[in-house]
Amino acid sequence: MDSLVAVTGVTGDVGGKTLDKLRAAGVPVRAIVRRTDQADALRARGVDARVADLGDPQSLAAALDGADQLFLITAATTRQAEHGANGVRAAQAAGVRAIVQLSGGDAAEHSPLPWASAIWQIDELVRSSGLEYTILHPSGFMTNLESSAPALRRGIFPQTMGRGRIGWIDTDDIARVAATVLAAGVHAGEEPVLTGPALLDGRGIAESLTAGLGRRVRYLHLPSRAFAGMLRLSGVSSWQAEGLRRQFGRVARLGLDGVDALTSDVERLTGTPARPMSAWAHDRRAVLLGED
Numbered sequence: 001m002d003s004l005v006a007v008t009g010v011t012g013d014v015g016g017k018t019l020d021k022l023r024a025a026g027v028p029v030r031a032i033v034r035r036t037d038q039a040d041a042l043r044a045r046g047v048d049a050r051v052a053d054l055g056d057p058q059s060l061a062a063a064l065d066g067a068d069q070l071f072l073i074t075a076a077t078t079r080q081a082e083h084g085a086n087g088v089r090a091a092q093a094a095g096v097r098a099i100v101q102l103s104g105g106d107a108a109e110h111s112p113l114p115w116a117s118a119i120w121q122i123d124e125l126v127r128s129s130g131l132e133y134t135i136l137h138p139s140g141f142m143t144n145l146e147s148s149a150p151a152l153r154r155g156i157f158p159q160t161m162g163r164g165r166i167g168w169i170d171t172d173d174i175a176r177v178a179a180t181v182l183a184a185g186v187h188a189g190e191e192p193v194l195t196g197p198a199l200l201d202g203r204g205i206a207e208s209l210t211a212g213l214g215r216r217v218r219y220l221h222l223p224s225r226a227f228a229g230m231l232r233l234s235g236v237s238s239w240q241a242e243g244l245r246r247q248f249g250r251v252a253r254l255g256l257d258g259v260d261a262l263t264s265d266v267e268r269l270t271g272t273p274a275r276p277m278s279a280w281a282h283d284r285r286a287v288l289l290g291e292d
Contacts, residue, residue, distance in 0.1 A: 003028070003068030003069060003097075003185055004028045004029070004030060004066055004067045004068050004069075005022055005027055005028065005029045005030070005067065005068070005069045005070075005071060005182050006029075006030045006031075006032055006063070006064050006067035006069070006070045006071070006096070007019050007022075007029060007030070007031055007032065007070075007071040007073070008032045008054065008070070008071065008072055008073050008074070008087065009073030009074070009075065009102075010031040010032070010033060010042070011033060011038055012073065012075070013141070013143050013171045014073060014102060014171050014174050014175050014178070015071070015073045017171060017172055017174075017175035018071060018175040018178045018179050018182070019031055019047070020175075021175055021176065021178075021179035022179050022182060022183065023047070025179065025183050027179075027182065027183050028048075029047070029048065030047075030048040030049070030050060030063075030067060031047050031048065031049040031050070032049075032050055032052050032060070032063050032064075033049055033050075033051060033052075034051065034052070034053050034054075035051065036051055038051075039051050050062075050063035051063070052064075054074065054083035054084075054086050054087055055079065055082070055083060055086065056086075057086040057089055057090050057093070060086060060087065060090035061089075061090040061093040061094045062094075064090055064091060064094035064096055065094050066094075067094065067096050068096065068097050068098070068185070069096065069097060069098045069099070069100065069182055069185060070087065070091045070096050070098070070099050070100070071099075071100045071102070071178060071182060072084065072087045072088070072091075072099055072100065072101050072102065072122075072126075073102045074087065074102075074118075074119070074122065076114075076115035076118075076240070076243075078114070078239065080114075080115055080118040080119070080122075081117075081118040081121045081122060084101075084118065084119070084121065084122030084125065085121070085122065085125055087099075087122075088122070088125045088126055088129050088131075091129070091131060092129060092130070092131065096131065097131065097132055098131055098132035098133060098134075098185070098187045099126050099129065099131050099132075099133045099134075099187075100133070100134045100135075100136065100178060100181055100182055100187070101122060101123060101126045101133065101134075101135045101136065102136055102138070102174075102178070103119045103120075103122070103123050103135050103136060103137050103138075103191075104116060104119050104137060104138060105137045105138060105139040105140075105167070105193055105194070105195070105258055105259060105261060106247075106251060106256075106257040106258060106259045107119045107120040107123055107137065107257075108120055108256075108257040108258075109121075111251070111256075111257055112246045112250060112251065113243050113246055113247050113251060114239070114243050115243065116247075116251075116257065123135055127189070132187040132188070132189075133187055133189060134181050134187045134188075134189070134190050134191070134192075135190075135191040136174065136177060136178060136181075136191075136192060136194060137191060137192065137193045137194060138169055138174045138193075138194040138195075139166055139167040139168060139169045139193075139194065139195040139196065139259070139261070140166045140167075140168045140169070140259075141168075141169065141171050141174075142168050142169065142170050142171065142196070142277055142280045142281075143170075143171050145157075145168075145205070145209075145288075146284065146287055146288065147234065149287060149288050149289070149290065150234075151220075152209065152213070152217055152288050152289065153288075153289055153290055155215070155216055155217055155218060156217065156218050156219075156220045157202070157205060157206045157209060157217050157218070157219050157220065158220040158222050158227070158230060159202045159205070159219065159220070159221065159222065159227065159248060160221065160222045160223065160224045160226075160227035160245065160248045160249045160253075161201065161202050161248040161249070161252040161253055162201065162202060162221055162253050163201045163202070163253070164201060164202075164248070164251075164252035164253040164254065164255060164259070164260070165199035165200060165201045165204070165252075165255070165260050166199065166200060166252055166259055166260065167195030167196050167198070167199050167200075167260070167261060167262045167263075168195075168196045168200055168205070168277055169194055169195055169196045169266070169274060170196065170274065170275045170277075170279075170280045172275070173194065173196070173266050173270075173274045173275060174194055176266070176270050176272070177192070177194055177265075177266055177269050177270055180269055180270050181269065192263070192265040192268075192269060193258070193261050193263045193265055194263070194265055194266055194274075195261060195262050195263050195265070195266070195274065196274045196275070196276065196277065197273060197274050197275075197276050198262070198276060198277075199260060199262050200277065202219040202221060203219045205219065205277065206218055206219040208276065208277035208278045208281065209277070209278075209281050209288075211278040211281075212277065212278035212279065212280065212281025212282040212285070213281050213282070213285055213288060213289060214282075214285075215289070223249075224245045224246075224248070224249025224250070225245065227244075227245055227248065227249065228241045228242060228244065228245035229241075231244055231245075
């Protein structure tokens with residue numbers, strides 16, 4: 001189906017990769033960004049870019065004019081639920097036919113994680129919007145492990161998840177699914193759960209990193225509050241550090257809200273299996289180990 005796809009969050013990981021994959025497939029795509037300089041940089045690459053803010057429904061509706069589908073990506077902030085609601089309402093106002101919502105594998109109404117409860121609220125609005133939709137529920141992003149790079153260079157992976165297991169996924173696989181779904185343009189309320197090929201606990205992550213980096217990495221278990229303190233020292237906000245403490249110290253450890261799900265939905269939807277963490281780590285060796 002040859003229809004214009006609008007994408008928010010294109011300056012982020014999943015949004016940027018999805019934009020590139022859609023363009024490579026010849027799908028007409030429009031990037032929605034917050035700043036003029038971001039739009040100018042995208043236009044210099046030949047991308048249709050519009051300036052709008054998820055905090056401003058009117059500007060967003062104008063930016064979505066003429067779009068057939070919206071890939072809605074919202075950042076994990078204190079305003080995430082508001083931004084998602086604005087995205088849904090702007091799509092309705094602009095006459096968008098369908099929404100693909102980037103949710104999460106842990107979306108839950110009463111989650112102790114602020115972003116998990118926020119995306120649940122957005123999911124509910126998408127379901128009741130009257131628009132066609134697909135909701136993607138990815139597991140933990142492997143990319144988030146890059147914040148542990150300084151420790152990995154010392155041969156340790158400090159975490160607080162213990163034996164809790166997550167089906168960690170390469171964000172490139174999420175983008176492959178999103179681009180495939182958007183390129184097809186067919187939406188029937190499906191909500192695939194996107195995971196990597198294995199459930200990994202803290203030690204499993206360390207073993208996968210060891211295999212991919214060719215250097216021994218040892219899991220170092222931290223009490224959850226010590227983990228949050230480490231995050232604060234690295235520059236993470238108190239709001240996010242507390243959320244991550246709960247995410248790994250409670251939700252992941254106890255397997256709450258479906259975080260220990262394992263599926264083959266990536267392969268089912270794209271024809272290619274999800275990549276293992278060892279392959280991801282090998283490709284990201286320069287970033288993780290600070291090597292050229």
